[in-house]
Amino acid sequence: MSASPPPLSIEKLTKRFDKQVLAVDGLDLVVEEGQVLGLLGPNGAGKTTSLRMILGLIRPQSGRTLVFGEEILPGSPVLQKVGSLVDNPGFVPHLSGLRNLQLWWEAGGRRWAQADLDGALEVADLGTALGRKYRTYSHGMRQRLGLAQAVLGRPRLLILDEPTSGLDPQQMRHIREAVTRMARSGTTVLLSSHLLSEVEEVCTHAAVVDKGRLVTTGSVSDLTGTTRTVYLEVSDLDLARHALSALSGVTAVEDRPPGLLVTLGGAERSEVVAALVHGGVGVETVQARHRLEDAFLELVGDHSP
């Protein structure tokens, strides 16, 4: 007997919008049962496009997506097991939040009584506003209603595209807690984000994408466990380079104005600092970075955490 197929498996997914734009470029990814995988990438990395392909909204030029072992085509039966929030929530403006949920549910051909309304309402946390027209909702309320819609069918796989974008910290926490609750109750989650801290906080696994390609992937604890690089700001760059070149446990020193990025190959952070001080260099900032930061910050061109 083979093990049951993973909730999500993407094989060589490629999408080109027109001649110039290669939005997703041979993406391979597997999300195992129970994982909360963060798809981390800067703007335009191809996150939304990938998630739309996974949901059968956009046809890939090549490659395929398997959800619980079944291939995704528009309207595939297996989509029943998937809940999603793509880009922004979308609701009919002149109907109330509750009626929107009900009509959306029934348009899928299922009886309203079968929906997990209690679970969804807990996520939405809208109280009496649920009876108000959607048009009158704030951004945070809309986002919460969108997440409520996604969990209405007790999905086994939840796909969320930047679920906290544009929210204030309190609303963000609400959404993140809801996602964590879903994950604890056994739902597998794939969520995209361009916030490193969000992925570190919410996700068990991460995949960094850029320009439609996978840069690195692994469990968040692996990716954040080992310090591989140190970012330094020093009083004298030339002197610092010289001091570091003499150190055997350092494999690379790169310019990252206003500082330096030092790749460690065995040396400890304290040794690096000691060597610099010994060489007469004033050390102003020392920031240890783990692999996830390395991979991600390199992409977004941001050198301070």
Added chain:
Amino acid sequence: MIRVELTKQVRRLRTYVALGIVALVPVLITIAFVFGGHPHHAHGEADFFAVATRSGIDMPLAALTAMEGFLLVVVVALFAGDAVAGEASWGTLRYLLVRPVSRGRLLAAKLSVAALLSFAATLVLTLVALIAGVAAFGWHPIVTPAGLLMSQGAALARLGLSVVYVSWCMAGVVAFAFMLSTMTDSSFGAVAGGVALGVVSEILDAIPAFDSVRYGFPTHYWQAWNALFVPGTSLADMVRGVLIQLAYAGAFLGIAWWWFGRKDIKS
């Protein structure tokens, strides 16, 4: 699914505004006749306007004649053009499609609702005109444009048939606007496209140079139901009108289904 789609439209102010305008215009026409006195024969050819004050039952016929060419076109184009593009602009289209529901089924539900509302528009227009007409000019046998008398029963039966025919005449416009609706995220564009099809076809139909091809225009047989009120005339033009609409609707809807089935949903 049809019920869900209908609920969305029926709870919408815009639907009432559209149907309200369709109901209001016959009332205005009736009032104009009440205060404007007997119409003159401006043209040599008599039409339902010329006889509108003779019986209340003439009024819906005059109203159909007056509104078929433009107002009705706008209203049905509105219902059909907004059907899919409206969902795209709300951002709800993608959520309708991330479920195990085929895109064809969604289109079928959307089209059914657009067709139903379009038929309702024609029906509302006719019923309001009938009520207003009878209230203003009484329940008499009608006088046809040719000057013949026709009993109320016979006239009503023919009126019913005319309503069905006029509604069906909108099929080409409905299908065209619906097709555009699957292609664009702007319902305005799709609605305008539907109206343009009707208007352009009517304009070209009036140009003598198009004599040889005008029989294929979607609007050419729109007034063919008038033959019902001329005893003894052939109804062949009505049959042609029905078939032409069938051809246009079939072609446009075929494209719509094909297009939407393979479309990337980016809205």
